[in-house]
Amino acid sequence: MAKKHSWNYENIGGSTRVKITTGADIAHLGELDPKMWTVLSCPSTGLEIDEKSLQYIDTDHDGRIRVNDIVATAQWMTGAIKNADLLLKGDDNIDIELLNKEDAAGKKLYNSSRQILSNLGKEGNVITLADSADIAAIFAKTGFNGDGIISELSASNDEEKAAIAAIIKTMGSVADRSGENGVNAESIEKFYQALNDYTAWQAAAIEAPYGADTDKAIEIYNALDAKVKDYFVRAKLASFSPESTAKLDVQTALIESISADNLTGKTDEIASYPLARITDKVELDIDAPINPAWAAQFETLVAIVKPTEKAFTEASWAAIGATFAAYNGWKAAKKGGEVEVLGTEAIQKLIADDKKQALLDLIAKDATLKEEAESIEMVNRFLHIYRDFYRLLRNFITFHDFYDKDKKVAAIFQSGRLIIDQRECRLCMKVADMGKHNTMAAASGMYLVYCDCTSPIKSTKQTIVATVTVGDIGDLFVGKNAIYYDNEGCIWDAVITKIIDNPISIGQAFWSPYRRMATAIENLINKSAADKDAAMMKDVTAKINAAPTAAPAAGAATDGKTATPPFDIAKFAGIFAAIGMAVGMIGTMLTSIFKGIFELSWWQLIAAFVGIMLVISGPAMILAWMKLRRRNIAPLLNANGWAINAASKISIPFGETLTDIAKYPKLKLKDPYAKKGIPTWKKCLISLVMLAVVIGALWLTNLLAWAKYPSPLSCFNKAAVEVVETTESIEVETSNETVEE
Numbered sequence: 001m002a003k004k005h006s007w008n009y010e011n012i013g014g015s016t017r018v019k020i021t022t023g024a025d026i027a028h029l030g031e032l033d034p035k036m037w038t039v040l041s042c043p044s045t046g047l048e049i050d051e052k053s054l055q056y057i058d059t060d061h062d063g064r065i066r067v068n069d070i071v072a073t074a075q076w077m078t079g080a081i082k083n084a085d086l087l088l089k090g091d092d093n094i095d096i097e098l099l100n101k102e103d104a105a106g107k108k109l110y111n112s113s114r115q116i117l118s119n120l121g122k123e124g125n126v127i128t129l130a131d132s133a134d135i136a137a138i139f140a141k142t143g144f145n146g147d148g149i150i151s152e153l154s155a156s157n158d159e160e161k162a163a164i165a166a167i168i169k170t171m172g173s174v175a176d177r178s179g180e181n182g183v184n185a186e187s188i189e190k191f192y193q194a195l196n197d198y199t200a201w202q203a204a205a206i207e208a209p210y211g212a213d214t215d216k217a218i219e220i221y222n223a224l225d226a227k228v229k230d231y232f233v234r235a236k237l238a239s240f241s242p243e244s245t246a247k248l249d250v251q252t253a254l255i256e257s258i259s260a261d262n263l264t265g266k267t268d269e270i271a272s273y274p275l276a277r278i279t280d281k282v283e284l285d286i287d288a289p290i291n292p293a294w295a296a297q298f299e300t301l302v303a304i305v306k307p308t309e310k311a312f313t314e315a316s317w318a319a320i321g322a323t324f325a326a327y328n329g330w331k332a333a334k335k336g337g338e339v340e341v342l343g344t345e346a347i348q349k350l351i352a353d354d355k356k357q358a359l360l361d362l363i364a365k366d367a368t369l370k371e372e373a374e375s376i377e378m379v380n381r382f383l384h385i386y387r388d389f390y391r392l393l394r395n396f397i398t399f400h401d402f403y404d405k406d407k408k409v410a411a412i413f414q415s416g417r418l419i420i421d422q423r424e425c426r427l428c429m430k431v432a433d434m435g436k437h438n439t440m441a442a443a444s445g446m447y448l449v450y451c452d453c454t455s456p457i458k459s460t461k462q463t464i465v466a467t468v469t470v471g472d473i474g475d476l477f478v479g480k481n482a483i484y485y486d487n488e489g490c491i492w493d494a495v496i497t498k499i500i501d502n503p504i505s506i507g508q509a510f511w512s513p514y515r516r517m518a519t520a521i522e523n524l525i526n527k528s529a530a531d532k533d534a535a536m537m538k539d540v541t542a543k544i545n546a547a548p549t550a551a552p553a554a555g556a557a558t559d560g561k562t563a564t565p566p567f568d569i570a571k572f573a574g575i576f577a578a579i580g581m582a583v584g585m586i587g588t589m590l591t592s593i594f595k596g597i598f599e600l601s602w603w604q605l606i607a608a609f610v611g612i613m614l615v616i617s618g619p620a621m622i623l624a625w626m627k628l629r630r631r632n633i634a635p636l637l638n639a640n641g642w643a644i645n646a647a648s649k650i651s652i653p654f655g656e657t658l659t660d661i662a663k664y665p666k667l668k669l670k671d672p673y674a675k676k677g678i679p680t681w682k683k684c685l686i687s688l689v690m691l692a693v694v695i696g697a698l699w700l701t702n703l704l705a706w707a708k709y710p711s712p713l714s715c716f717n718k719a720a721v722e723v724v725e726t727t728e729s730i731e732v733e734t735s736n737e738t739v740e741e
Contacts, residue, residue, distance in 0.1 A: 004031065005024065005025070005028035005031050007019075007025070007032070008021065008025075010398075012398060012399060012400065012403045013399055013402070013403055013647070013648040013649050013650075013654075014647055014648075014649035014651070015038075015646045015647055015648070015649075017036075017038060017397075017398040017399070017646065018032060018036055018037075018397055018398065019398070020390075020393050020394070020397055020398065021088075022084075022085060022088070023078065023083060023084025023085035023086070023087055023088065024084060026074050026077070026078055026084055026087055026389075026390070026393065027074065027075075027078040027084050029070060029071050029074045029397075030071045030074070030075065032397075034067050034645075035645070037067060037396070037397050037645055037646075038396065038397060038398055038399055038644070038645055038646045038648070039395075039396045039397070039642060039643065039644060039645060040066065040067060040643040040644075040645045041064050041065060041066045041067070041642070041643040042064070042065050042396065042637075042641070042642045042643070043063065043064060043065075043432070043640070043641045043642070044057075044058045044063050044064060044065050045063065046430055046432055046640075047412045047413060048410070048411075048412045048413070048414065048415060048487050049388055049391065049392065049412045050384060050387075050388055052384055053384040053385055053387070053388040053389075053392075054388075054392075056073075056381045056384050056385055057069055057070070057073045057385060057389070057392070059072050059073070064641075065392075065396070070392075070393070070396060070397075073385060073389065074389075076105060077382070077385055077386065077389060079100065079103045079105060079106065080099060080100055080103055080105045080106040080109055080382065081094075081098055081099060081100055081106065082098055082099070082100050083098065086098065086386075087386065087389055087390050088390050089390075090387055090388070090390055090391060091386070091387060092128060092129040092130075092383060092386075092387045093126055093127065093128040093129065093383070094126070094127065094383070094386060095125050095126050096109075096110055096113040096114060096117075096125050096126075096127055097125050099113070105378075108375045108378065109375070109378060109379055109382055111372075111375065112372070112375035112376045112378060112379045113127045113132075113379050115372070115376060116131055116132060116138050116376055116379060117131070119137075119138050119139065120137060120138060127379065127383070128383070129380070129383040129384065129387060132376075132379045132380035132383050133380055135177055135376075135377070135380075138177075138376060139176075139177040139178040139179070139373075143155075143178075143366075144362075144365060144366045144369050145176070145177040145178060145366065145369060145373050146177075146366060146367065146368075146369035146370035146371070146372060146373030146374065147176060147177045147366070147370075147373060148184055148185070148363060148366060148367055148370070149174050149175075149176045149177070149182040149183065149184050149363075149366070150164065150176070150182050150183060150184075150359065150362045150363055150366055151164065151176050151178065151180035151181060151182035151183075152164050152165065152180070153178065153180060154182075154362050154366065155362070159353045159355055160355050160358055160359060160362070162350070162353075163191075163350060163353070163355040163356075163359060164182070164183055164359065166191070166339075166342055166346070166350060167183045167187055167188060167191040168181055168182075168183060169341070169342070170191060170194070170338045170339050170341065170342065171183070171187045171190055171191050171194075171338065172187070174187065177373065183359070184363065185360060185363045188356060188359050188360060188363070189356075191339070192354075192356045193336070194335075194336035194337075194338050194339045195336065195339055195347060195350060195351055196336070196351075197335035197336035198335065198336030198337065198339050198340060198347065199336070199347065199348075199351060200335070201330075201333065201334050201335050201336065202344070204330065204333075205330060206326050206327050206329075206330040207327075208327055209323040209324065209327060210304050210305065210323075213304045214324075214327060216300075216304065217301060217304040217305060217324075218324050218327075218328065220297045220300055220301045220304075221301060221320060221321060221324065223297060224275075224294065224297060224298060224301065225321070227275045227291075227294060228275060228284065228312070228317055229314075229317075230274065230275065231274060231275040231276055231278075231284055232282060232284070232314050232317075234248045234249075234274060234278045235278060235279065235280070235281060235282040235283070236282050238278050238279060238280045239280040239281070239282060242280055245278055245279070245280065248274075248278045249274065249277055249278040250273045250274055250277070254273070267293055270291065270292060270293045271291070271293035271294065273291055273293075274291065275290060275291050275294055275298075276288050276289065276290055276291065277289065282313070282314070283311040283312065283313050284311055284312040284313075284317075285310065285311045286302055286307065286309075286310055286311055286312065287310065305320055307320075391412070392412070395411050395412045395413070399411065399648055402414070402633070402648070403654070405657075407426070407657070410426070410487070413429055413637060413640070413642075414426065414427060414428060414429065414487075415428050415429055415430045415464060415486060415487060416428050416464070416484055416485050416486040416487050417484070417485045418449070418451065418464070418466040418482055418483075418484050418494060419482060419483045419484075419485070420449070420466075420476070420480070420482035420483075420494075420496075421471070421475050421476060421480075421482075422471075422661060422662040423468065423470065423471055423659055423660065423661050423662070424659065424660040424661075425449070425466040425467060425468055425469075425658070425659050426658050426659065426660070427466065427467040427469075427633075427658045427659075428464050428465070428466045428467075428484070429464060429465050429636060429637075429640065430462060430463070430464055430640070431450065431462075431463040431464060431465055431639075431640070432639075432640045432641055433639065433640070433641070434450075434463060436638075436639040436640075437450070437465065437636070437639045439639070440635040440636070440638055440639040441465065441500055441635060441636060441639060442500050442502075442635075443632070443635040444502075444631065444632055444633065444634075444635040444636050445502050445627045445628070445630045445631040445632060446467045446468075446469070446500075446502055446631050446633075446636075446650065447467065447468045447469070447473065447499075447500065447501060447502045447503070447504050448465050448466070448467055448468075448498075448499070448500040448502075448636075449465070449466045449467075449468060449476065449496055449498075449499055450463065450464070450465050450496065450497050450498040450499070450500075451463070451464050451465075451466065451482060451484065451494035451495060451496055451497060452494070452495055452497050453484050453492035453493065453494045454492060454493050455490055455491065455492045455493070457490060457491075458490065462492070463497075464484060464494070465636065467650075467658060467659070468504060468659055469504060469505075469650070469655035469656060469658045469659040470504065470505070470655075470656055470659040470660070470661050471504065471659070471661050472504075473501075473504060476496070476499060477496065477499070478496050478497060478498065478499060479495065479496060480495070480496045481493070481494065481495050481496075482494040482495070482496070502627060502631075503623075503627050503628055505628070505652070628652050628655070629649075629651070629652075630649070631649060631650040631651075631655065632647055632648060632649050632650070633648045633649075633650060634646075634647060634648050699711060700712070700713055
């Protein structure tokens, strides 16, 4: 019983994963339980890896890389080379002596690689991806290469070369693997069929009634036919109704309407006039004046057909057309016209040489090399996978590249860098389906910025999503512009189109309640101000509109002045009393607060302050901590069509590596536009005045009573009032006792 392969494991991204570190691991991937794979499938396009490599790995060509595709490729690759550890290097070249000639695929690869090196004229045993990619160079100057196409290089004599050249000229060419223009079996069959059809058509030729001028005569006759028939109809009407002759003839008014213009530009209008002057004779005099727009064609036709009569009648005109009938029928039956350009002599020679079967035999000979040629293409497939397979495994079985500590190493789904708000966001992905992202992205628990990107170099537009894991979010908003650099170095103009808000850090969460409160207060103030402004403007507008129509009240003054209402002292006394009561209550409250504060020791003050801050910010920080621990990249990849099989969390320390923030050296720099400061003596004076005002306010409101400085105002100093009342009551009691005695 075969011993099972022993796997090694590592903890990455909050999950235990299999480590692929040896060629033996790759060779035994078929034994690895799919439940242990980080990814079950991913798209074969849109990733930061050569799409041709992915298409070669996609064995069933369904546009997705699945576990079975990876396993099949691993078995093929590890069988074709002597040492599977070579796959870990990721080279784009290999010494063909390292291929396993004991394996069927390895032997084919070896023979094909040797043939490629020979065709390219390269010495040594090393073949590169560039060597196998240039198919035209590999097959250059080779007459037979297994693609079912032959060129003049394939021909063995001049007659075959002439036939191939004639086929390309008349039927078009097909690109040969060598880069030459060639022909295939289909074009050969069509060519020789066309030769036979054209020859048979020429043999059945009808004598042209007017010799070499027949085609020209037919063309002119067809152009004049409708105009001549129109003339005969007009002449018949004139014969039937002589008084209508003038109306049927060319109208003088029409000629007068264009006489002032340049008549060379009126050819179409003149051509619409009758062919000749209308009379009651139903015949067209050959020598009669003809409409200038048709005169040249009419004269040419007369010169060709040479009529025996001096005038055309309907019958004689129709007779001319009849002479063309047989000739036109023969021309309409023309076949094989594609080869006519070769000329009669060349066609006759090609038929006499009859190289059709010889060319088809060359096609058959070329087809026998199909397997060998495809093996040469297999070398290109091998070298693509040889270079990229291990990188795909590091992003498929594990997410090793994503969690690599080296910032230069990026996962195949990381498409570039977004520079925004003094930050470089390195976790950027192309968005394949925005609808899926709208549904799934929020579950990632990350702060996401979606951007539409355009480039002056590339005509395409793309959407990306970037994660922000460091810094503040105050300056990030929809519509903000940024710059995006893709992995190819192309620069894109980016603009934020959507933001998914999630905590970035615990520190940012600490200030979030205060930021929200400030925003709410600002919005409330703005709304209140806007409402009051709108109400005031409405009231003013109403008064302005009502002023012109308002009638003076009965008994009102008529001198235009409004009577001033009498001063209501009781009303204002009530107002002042209310204000005094409010001030007193506020003062009492402040007194209680400050009294309680000043009764605390310094460490109690600090503890109280910290406690208040924790009460406000604590819940937000705890919630942020919980969300930050759950951050997961899997929902974003699922939205892009990946089937993620294991959680891929982004811890707080790891998240800080995904976004770089600008760091400036510690320098003492002077701002040339900074506002000039206030002199020191003025600052001291202002400080003393403000301190005096504060102490005075505290003293007047009896907030310094604890320091034995009671307020002189009885409304704030309740203790003094109570003492006075007590003294008065004692005096009253004393006087009462004296009276009794």
